[in-house]
Amino acid sequence: MKSIILYLLLSLFIIGKDAELETYSKTGHDQFSEIVFVDDERDLLVDMTQTQIDKQLDRIKAKFIGVTTKYSYTYKDIEYISTVVFSRSNKTSEKFVFDYSLQTVEYQERSLNVKGSVSYKNVSKKKEVENQFAADASISYTTTESFRETESSSMKVTVYPDKKITLRVVGEGKISMGYSKTHFLWICFKKGAWETVDVVTSYFELVEEDA
Numbered sequence: 001m002k003s004i005i006l007y008l009l010l011s012l013f014i015i016g017k018d019a020e021l022e023t024y025s026k027t028g029h030d031q032f033s034e035i036v037f038v039d040d041e042r043d044l045l046v047d048m049t050q051t052q053i054d055k056q057l058d059r060i061k062a063k064f065i066g067v068t069t070k071y072s073y074t075y076k077d078i079e080y081i082s083t084v085v086f087s088r089s090n091k092t093s094e095k096f097v098f099d100y101s102l103q104t105v106e107y108q109e110r111s112l113n114v115k116g117s118v119s120y121k122n123v124s125k126k127k128e129v130e131n132q133f134a135a136d137a138s139i140s141y142t143t144t145e146s147f148r149e150t151e152s153s154s155m156k157v158t159v160y161p162d163k164k165i166t167l168r169v170v171g172e173g174k175i176s177m178g179y180s181k182t183h184f185l186w187i188c189f190k191k192g193a194w195e196t197v198d199v200v201t202s203y204f205e206l207v208e209e210d211a
Contacts, residue, residue: 029111029197031082035175038077045113045177045195053115053193056179062186071178075198082107082169082202088157089164089211101154105129105169109199116192118180129169129202164211171202 027035028046035044060068083105090096109125159165175197182190 028113028195031107031111032080032197033084034081035197036079037175038079038172040076042073042076042177045115045193048115048193050115053179056193057181057191060179060181060191062181062188063183064186065184067180067182069178069180071176074176074178075174076176078173078175078197080171080173080197080199082171085167085169085204087164087166087168088159090159090161091211093161095158095160097156097158099154099156100167102167107169107199107202111197113195114192115194117190118182118192118194127199127202129204162211164209166207166209168205168207169202170205172200174198174200 026033026046028044029035056070056072060070085102085105086100088098106126106128109127157165175195177193177195179193180191181188
């Protein structure tokens with residue numbers, strides 16, 4: 001009987017050694033280049049040190065069998081910048097014009113960042129950003145003729161000297177973060193921190209800035 005329990009514990013230990021999800025992006029999520037909290041400023045998981053994470057994990061008490069989760073925050077409102085559709089800068093003394101055919105942009109509705117060996121299931125959902133540039137442009141650029149729709153899926157863009165034009169996908173979302181431990185016979189064999197971002201809205205944004 002003892003050998004069976006020992007074998008089971010060793011198996012669980014091996015299973016618990018999941019590879020960590022390494023994050024190299026600024027936000028810790030490859031699909032978001034920027035994440036801003038709307039109501040109050042909080043730390044993203046990518047900005048937290050291992051010492052901070054371990055301190056929170058130490059507060060989770062052991063249990064006989066099962067998963068225990070301590071939430072840091074849930075469904076906080078955020079604004080994000082996602083995919084850059086195109087970006088053109090002009091560092092000459094003359095303006096230049098180019099034609100761009102706007103294509104449908106696909107991205108994941110949910111993103112998950114994990115530090116540690118926490119098990120997780122991430123359901124991939126693809127969502128299309130509608131071709132609504134024409135509507136946005138007619139509202140945002142009524143005082144200039146620089147941006148004009150030429151076809152239903154194309155546009156002509158003028159970039160003035162020392163300016164940069166960027167078309168990107170932005171929107172609103174909800175973010176949650178927590179810490180989890182998995183125990184078997186009061187022994188912790190999986191633990192770590194996790195952070196999820198759920199997309200609520202998405203749209204195109206055309207930005208002009210200094211080059």
